[in-house]
Amino acid sequence: MAVQTVASTTDSAVDLGPAAALSCRECGHRVPLGPVFACEECFGPLEIAYDFSAYDTEELRKRIEAGPANIWRYAPLLPVPADVATKPNMNPGWTKLVKADNLARELGVTGGLYVKDDSGNPTHSFKDRVVAQAVEAARAFGYTTLSCSSTGNLAGAVGAAAARAGLRSCVFIPHDLEQGKVVMAAIYGGELVGIEGNYDDVNRFCSELIGDSAGESWGFVNVNLRPYYAEGSKTLAYEICEQLGWRIPDQLVIPIASGSQLTKIDKGLQELIKLGLVEDRPYKIFGAQAEGCSPVSVAYKAGHDVVRPQKPNTIAKSLAIGNPADGPYVLDIARRTGGAVEDVTDEQVVDAIKLLARTEGIFAETAGGVTVGVTKKLIENGLIDPAKSVVVLNTGDGLKTLDAVAGTGLTATIRPNLESFREAGLA
Amino acid sequence: MAVQTVASTTDSAVDLGPAAALSCRECGHRVPLGPVFACEECFGPLEIAYDFSAYDTEELRKRIEAGPANIWRYAPLLPVPADVATKPNMNPGWTKLVKADNLARELGVTGGLYVKDDSGNPTHSFKDRVVAQAVEAARAFGYTTLSCSSTGNLAGAVGAAAARAGLRSCVFIPHDLEQGKVVMAAIYGGELVGIEGNYDDVNRFCSELIGDSAGESWGFVNVNLRPYYAEGSKTLAYEICEQLGWRIPDQLVIPIASGSQLTKIDKGLQELIKLGLVEDRPYKIFGAQAEGCSPVSVAYKAGHDVVRPQKPNTIAKSLAIGNPADGPYVLDIARRTGGAVEDVTDEQVVDAIKLLARTEGIFAETAGGVTVGVTKKLIENGLIDPAKSVVVLNTGDGLKTLDAVAGTGLTATIRPNLESFREAGLA
Numbered sequence: 053m054a055v056q057t058v059a060s061t062t063d064s065a066v067d068l069g070p071a072a073a074l075s076c077r078e079c080g081h082r083v084p085l086g087p088v089f090a091c092e093e094c095f096g097p098l099e100i101a102y103d104f105s106a107y108d109t110e111e112l113r114k115r116i117e118a119g120p121a122n123i124w125r126y127a128p129l130l131p132v133p134a135d136v137a138t139k140p141n142m143n144p145g146w147t148k149l150v151k152a153d154n155l156a157r158e159l160g161v162t163g164g165l166y167v168k169d170d171s172g173n174p175t176h177s178f179k180d181r182v183v184a185q186a187v188e189a190a191r192a193f194g195y196t197t198l199s200c201s202s203t204g205n206l207a208g209a210v211g212a213a214a215a216r217a218g219l220r221s222c223v224f225i226p227h228d229l230e231q232g233k234v235v236m237a238a239i240y241g242g243e244l245v246g247i248e249g250n251y252d253d254v255n256r257f258c259s260e261l262i263g264d265s266a267g268e269s270w271g272f273v274n275v276n277l278r279p280y281y282a283e284g285s286k287t288l289a290y291e292i293c294e295q296l297g298w299r300i301p302d303q304l305v306i307p308i309a310s311g312s313q314l315t316k317i318d319k320g321l322q323e324l325i326k327l328g329l330v331e332d333r334p335y336k337i338f339g340a341q342a343e344g345c346s347p348v349s350v351a352y353k354a355g356h357d358v359v360r361p362q363k364p365n366t367i368a369k370s371l372a373i374g375n376p377a378d379g380p381y382v383l384d385i386a387r388r389t390g391g392a393v394e395d396v397t398d399e400q401v402v403d404a405i406k407l408l409a410r411t412e413g414i415f416a417e418t419a420g421g422v423t424v425g426v427t428k429k430l431i432e433n434g435l436i437d438p439a440k441s442v443v444v445l446n447t448g449d450g451l452k453t454l455d456a457v458a459g460t461g462l463t464a465t466i467r468p469n470l471e472s473f474r475e476a477g478l479a
Numbered sequence: 480m481a482v483q484t485v486a487s488t489t490d491s492a493v494d495l496g497p498a499a500a501l502s503c504r505e506c507g508h509r510v511p512l513g514p515v516f517a518c519e520e521c522f523g524p525l526e527i528a529y530d531f532s533a534y535d536t537e538e539l540r541k542r543i544e545a546g547p548a549n550i551w552r553y554a555p556l557l558p559v560p561a562d563v564a565t566k567p568n569m570n571p572g573w574t575k576l577v578k579a580d581n582l583a584r585e586l587g588v589t590g591g592l593y594v595k596d597d598s599g600n601p602t603h604s605f606k607d608r609v610v611a612q613a614v615e616a617a618r619a620f621g622y623t624t625l626s627c628s629s630t631g632n633l634a635g636a637v638g639a640a641a642a643r644a645g646l647r648s649c650v651f652i653p654h655d656l657e658q659g660k661v662v663m664a665a666i667y668g669g670e671l672v673g674i675e676g677n678y679d680d681v682n683r684f685c686s687e688l689i690g691d692s693a694g695e696s697w698g699f700v701n702v703n704l705r706p707y708y709a710e711g712s713k714t715l716a717y718e719i720c721e722q723l724g725w726r727i728p729d730q731l732v733i734p735i736a737s738g739s740q741l742t743k744i745d746k747g748l749q750e751l752i753k754l755g756l757v758e759d760r761p762y763k764i765f766g767a768q769a770e771g772c773s774p775v776s777v778a779y780k781a782g783h784d785v786v787r788p789q790k791p792n793t794i795a796k797s798l799a800i801g802n803p804a805d806g807p808y809v810l811d812i813a814r815r816t817g818g819a820v821e822d823v824t825d826e827q828v829v830d831a832i833k834l835l836a837r838t839e840g841i842f843a844e845t846a847g848g849v850t851v852g853v854t855k856k857l858i859e860n861g862l863i864d865p866a867k868s869v870v871v872l873n874t875g876d877g878l879k880t881l882d883a884v885a886g887t888g889l890t891a892t893i894r895p896n897l898e899s900f901r902e903a904g905l906a
Contacts, residue, residue, distance in 0.1 A: 410668030
């Protein structure tokens with residue numbers, strides 16, 4: 053995707069709460085808040101720099117705890133205006149942190165095993181968290197159309213959020229996407245445009261559109277609004293810690309697509325420590341990929357600092373990014389915290405989806421199968437300590453990836469009488 | 480379904496919190512708490528009688544408000560032990576009450592329009608509320624297998640809840656159910672048994688099983704555990720009122736399948752009034768059906784007190800009960816409160832699903848299309864007052880009934896370039 057470096061309609065007076073500026077992750081160069089995502093000095097990724105200096109720890113904790121049961125309880129830590137909770141939006145987040153005692157028994161975890169179940173979000177994936185930030189950025193910059201390229205969860209999240217917020221939406225997808233996924237994206241009534249080409253063609257076209265006058269009132273959630281959008285993943289860190297009684301878990305297992313979610317969760321944990329909301333204690337972050345798209349896992353195991361792109365071939369389509377932008381940062385974080393990056397086969401993904409459903413009644417998307425499967429593998433190979441606490445992320449809903457477990461079926465077929473019931477051994 | 484009148488393993492010492500006895504809705508005959516559902520005197524339906532006499536209004540309100548963000552905040556008003564929230568269960572409820580301002584504008588509602596969105600429950604339908612009560616009753620009565628007959632939402636809710644609670648589950652479905660629905664029910668790893676026959680055959684078989692020794696350790700959530708199970712719907716009333724700031728809305732639109740949900744919501748509102756938790760003010764309850772299965776609507780319009788069974792033929796399959804057990808009670812409530820019962824065509828159901836998605840970003844199951852469609856119709860025919868508040872229930876998730884809106888698709892297909900984009904009129 054082409055890199056946009058012109059700080060076009062930047063307005064430093066824009067009100068996005070504690071967000072003070074954009075700062076380059078590579079060289080630290082700062083620019084005013086605006087719809088830009090790459091550093092004009094070094095082309096590194098821009099991210100939000102905050103001013104949290106005015107916060108008193110205990111006052112902040114009380115303010116958060118008195119807040120709404122959604123991500124906006126953390127508005128003081130996000131790039132959103134203070135009155136965000138009063139505006140029409142999807143109010144995602146504050147999803148369940150399930151104490152998974154049955155799964156813990158099966159995996160031999162004695163230190164406490166938890167599943168952060170983001171299938172409870174409004175469109176049933178974690179994407180609602182990030183899109184909600186992009187909506188506020190779009191409002192702040194005066195954009196009237198919310199857009200993205202997508203092959204799945206993001207399309208629905210953008211369509212729904214735009215509908216609620218009263219923005220136009222225009223989502224671009226490959227024209228030959230499966231009918232079920234088209235319906236899930238089209239139902240919200242925004243424009244859904246099929247592009248004659250593959251997902252790479254869709255992305256190239258979106259880059260072209262951003263640089264053109266036709267796209268000047270358009271906010272692409274994960275392109276020109278990406279610095280804002282990405283911050284939404286921090287809320288997973290905040291919620292997990294608050295739900296554990298303001299405590300960082302010992303170990304976290306996080307899926308890797310672009311790697312952004314994992315890096316922002318680490319950022320969120322670091323912020324909580326600096327703000328004094330949690331004790332500064334060691335934690336390990338583990339990244340999870342599917343073997344069929346495992347560029348970060350391969351780089352981790354080879355001891356590399358760079359990530360070599362792969363051509364994805366896995367049922368875990370929501371994680372199938374072959375050239376993950378934040379891959380090097382993921383490697384840094386896994387190594388710095390003493391974690392690791394691991395991958396599992398598609399067969400292991402399916403087994404893990406069934407394991408989680410059978411033990412905890414949670415029907416996860418393939419991405420959840422990846423994290424549960426990787427957790428099992430990391431326990432088996434000794435990298436996760438089962439005597440310490442583990443939080444595993446499930447970022448999506450099994451209803452969206454039914455095909456992956458299509459083989460699951462009836463345990464018996466009987467005639468409608470007791471004899472047939474007994475013959476089947478069901479009594 | 481055969482009526483079971485023998486109070487078999489009744490144990491009056493069972494701890495189900497404030498539940499004091501079972502009481503016949505028709506003749507008032509009381510029996511101790513047990514796994515029975517029909518009055519031994521008159522065959523009327525048994526329901527829970529509570530002892531709320533010890534509660535102080537303001538203490539109770541504080542206790543509820545300090546409770547967990549799920550139905551167990553209302554444990555003092557439900558047939559569950561006081562420590563229910565500490566046991567492994569799905570913790571459903573406390574779903575969003577969405578202030579639907581965009582939909583209100585389209586429908587001309589000025590008094591406040593809200594959607595109670597139960598797609599946010601763990602298995603994405605209101606069934607999680609009722610099954611959670613049945614799990615506690617099963618535990619109290621020593622049942623080790625949780626069972627039901629189902630063609631949809633209930634199967635998933637039972638499978639998930641049993642998995643979490645560590646109970647065996649055995650769900651009976653027609654053997655020729657669509658593969659997607661089989662997967663949604665089978666994924667939780669319980670026994671899923673196909674019955675060679677239609678849904679009526681499945682129900683007849685379940686009745687036979689309940690009367691047999693083979694079924695003696697089995698809790699059928701909506702048969703021998705029905706009095707407990709049904710109480711879960713009261714939590715919808717509690718949540719709506721608390722989320723409105725302890726206020727009863729002027730008008731509620733509720734779907735009708737068996738009619739149980741509507742009658743229990745009315746029961747919940749009456750309890751809140753008696754307990755002093757809300758002001759005693761008039762409210763109107765409206766029942767919603769699909770035209771293709773509208774026995775209660777037909778009876779309402781004809782001025783009848785009894786409901787003549789219909790053979791269902793509608794896309795709203797989760798509401799397709801042709802002989803609704805609580806139909807007469809629904810008629811009573813609609814008439815007593817000054818409400819009504821109305822129905823809409825399948826085409827109107829689809830239009831309403833799209834309307835809700837387009838305006839509020841909520842993708843409802845067909846049952847939600849029925850309530851939104853009926854709301855629109857009742858406003859148009861003057862029975863709902865648009866100057867007063869309205870709460871509309873969405874009881875399920877659109878991802879489960881994708882077929883109903885399968886026609887929804889791309890708004891345009893273009894080549895991956897700006898010329899094609901402009902030609903399509905998208906700029």
